[in-house]
Amino acid sequence: MAHIDAAHAGSAGGGGRVYWITWGALLVITLIMLVLDSAQVSRALLLTVLLGAMLVKATLIAGNFMHLRREHRGLIATVVVGLFVMGLVLYVLIAPDASRIHDMVMRR
Amino acid sequence: MASTQVIDRWQSGVDRWSGGVCPFAAGWRKVMMWWFIVTDGLLFAGFLASYGYARILTSSWPDQAEVFSLPYIAAMTFVLISSSATMAGAVDAAKRGAWDGALKFTLATALGGLIFLGMQAYEWTHIIGEGARLASNPWGDRAFGAYFFLLTGFHGSHVLTGVIVLLTTAARSAKRLSTAEGVEMTGLYWHFVDLVWVFIFTLFYLL
Numbered sequence: 001m002a003h004i005d006a007a008h009a010g011s012a013g014g015g016g017r018v019y020w021i022t023w024g025a026l027l028v029i030t031l032i033m034l035v036l037d038s039a040q041v042s043r044a045l046l047l048t049v050l051l052g053a054m055l056v057k058a059t060l061i062a063g064n065f066m067h068l069r070r071e072h073r074g075l076i077a078t079v080v081v082g083l084f085v086m087g088l089v090l091y092v093l094i095a096p097d098a099s100r101i102h103d104m105v106m107r108r
Numbered sequence: 109m110a111s112t113q114v115i116d117r118w119q120s121g122v123d124r125w126s127g128g129v130c131p132f133a134a135g136w137r138k139v140m141m142w143w144f145i146v147t148d149g150l151l152f153a154g155f156l157a158s159y160g161y162a163r164i165l166t167s168s169w170p171d172q173a174e175v176f177s178l179p180y181i182a183a184m185t186f187v188l189i190s191s192s193a194t195m196a197g198a199v200d201a202a203k204r205g206a207w208d209g210a211l212k213f214t215l216a217t218a219l220g221g222l223i224f225l226g227m228q229a230y231e232w233t234h235i236i237g238e239g240a241r242l243a244s245n246p247w248g249d250r251a252f253g254a255y256f257f258l259l260t261g262f263h264g265s266h267v268l269t270g271v272i273v274l275l276t277t278a279a280r281s282a283k284r285l286s287t288a289e290g291v292e293m294t295g296l297y298w299h300f301v302d303l304v305w306v307f308i309f310t311l312f313y314l315l
Contacts, residue, residue, distance in 0.1 A: 016200055023193035027186065030309075034182050037314045038173075047315065054310040058303055065196045065299045075132035075139070079146055086150050090157035098161055 170247035191220025202291035218274040
């Protein structure tokens with residue numbers, strides 16, 4: 001197992017420059033989000049840009065800091081698809097149904 | 109089967125699912141850490157979905173800009189993102205065998221975590237001083253206080269756990285007891301804490 005540990009240990013070394021670029025990108029994106037949040041823009045545009053920026057930041061952290069982009073495709077698929085599908089279930093299926101039940105209760 | 113034979117089969121790509129030696133071509137610690145991250149991420153996803161539901165159903169949700177100091181929250185975000193960068197540096201140094209560098213970066217990360225926790229404690233003190241409680245608040249919908257304390261408190265408890273793990277890792281690194289993989293596992297957890305904050309910062313403080 002020591003061989004395996006060594007192989008994995010070597011798989012993510014030497015990324016110093018990538019880390020600092022990622023750090024800078026995350027800070028710049030956060031700054032843009034803050035500026036936009038205080039600017040006079042439509043709610044739809046604000047939602048789109050902020051949610052898009054949030055996903056970009058999450059991708060940068062998972063891909064570069066957590067080295068997910070260097071992992072086996074099966075691991076990437078399991079993590080990303082698993083979270084994405086559960087997110088869809090929570091937001092697309094459960095939330096509207098909860099809203100429907102809430103409306104039924106309010107109508108009584 | 110001898111260990112070297114297993115490794116040879118794994119490296120040839122034949123046997124990546126044969127008994128848990130190297131599923132996904134990763135060590136078992138890393139795979140288990142990713143499973144933990146996915147399940148813990150789902151817990152936060154549930155909280156945030158519930159929060160989104162509450163937001164949609166109410167018309168009296170407080171204006172966050174009136175409740176929070178957004179520059180202050182931005183400073184908290186800066187601290188956490190920076191600590192994530194130093195953690196990445198610690199992992200990188202450990203993988204190169206530069207243990208002095210790994211120790212310094214790990215301690216810098218722990219310091220970032222402590223600063224974040226201090227800032228969060230100050231924020232909580234301020235909000236509580238303004239009259240916010242779990243079931244009431246002076247700004248609007250009563251669920252606001254519950255979601256604020258639940259989301260930031262649960263995240264804060266993760267940060268506190270992370271700081272303890274970081275300090276343990278630093279102590280082990282100082283004694284040369286750590287392995288590169290061990291530092292990487294600590295890093296994965298810490299980056300996850302940063303990742304969750306990205307969602308809380310956007311969904312709770314900005315939108």
